Amino acid sequence: MANAAEDFSQFGISKEEKDKLVGELIRYMLFKTHQNSGCPIKREELTQLVTKNYHQRNLPTFVINEAKEKLSFVFGYEMRELQRTQPSSKARTQSSQQSVADSKSYILISQLPPNVYEKYVVDVNTAHLSGFTFVIISIVYLAGGKIPEENLWSQMRRMGLGETESSHPVLGNVKQAFELLVQQRKTKLMVLKAILYIMSLLREL
Known part of the structure; x- marks a missing residue:
């Protein structure tokens, strides 16, 4: 020390x-x-x-x-x-x-x-969504942090995850799963920002 x-x-x-x-x-x-x-x-x-x-x-x-x-x-x-x-x-x-x-x-x-x-x-019930999330974020990350949605879908189609796929054996409707994921992440981001803001206020007390 x-x-x-x-x-x-x-x-x-x-x-x-x-x-x-x-x-x-x-x-x-x-x-x-x-x-x-x-x-x-x-x-x-x-x-x-x-x-x-x-x-x-x-x-x-x-x-x-x-x-x-x-x-x-x-x-x-x-x-x-x-x-x-x-x-x-x-x-x-x-x-x-x-x-x-x-x-x-x-x-x-x-x-x-x-x-x-x-x-x-x-959580075995949401493990498939975690994998789906990781795939999407990895593509965005490798693209430099931003990617047009049409390019994202182009990459995902190569993995059998097309936006028109409505009966995927695990995800079901892939487009809906994607939109739900986006909405959930927006909500989580708002909650995290609120928590961090509260923590910053507590540090000042």
Whole structure:
């Protein structure tokens, strides 16, 4: 712990400021994970939470590491780092090293034992909708975060999920399942925003 305090002292910010940054990053991870059904969150997004007000070079890494510890200890999540494979290069410049850092992303993984997770967390009645959600979000994610609906359906038709399919063996009417999913996610997003707003008010009391 002494080393952690020593490392922290170099940034020239108060403990309250540091704790606030860690809290913001944790909320962002939890919110985005729920919003995007577990899709990876880019390190760049997390870094921007820190650098929008602070410009110390190694502060984002410090805050991310602190968030990892708290997510594990308090919430029971492992914040696992992912990294896309980069083409090898003999000349590794600082810019190329930065691009490697930017290619990193994170996901949250429950630390519950698999049998406990299956019994108390997984809902077999909605598992097919979770899979459907993940497919859609993955397509949108790979498209850069936005995709025209006609292009989305074009990709989904390749997987046998056409918008005109009305008797899918699991989803039934695929178009209706999609529209219901969109509506549910809008509702959940509103609830999450309200919860986060209330939490921010409580912190100020």
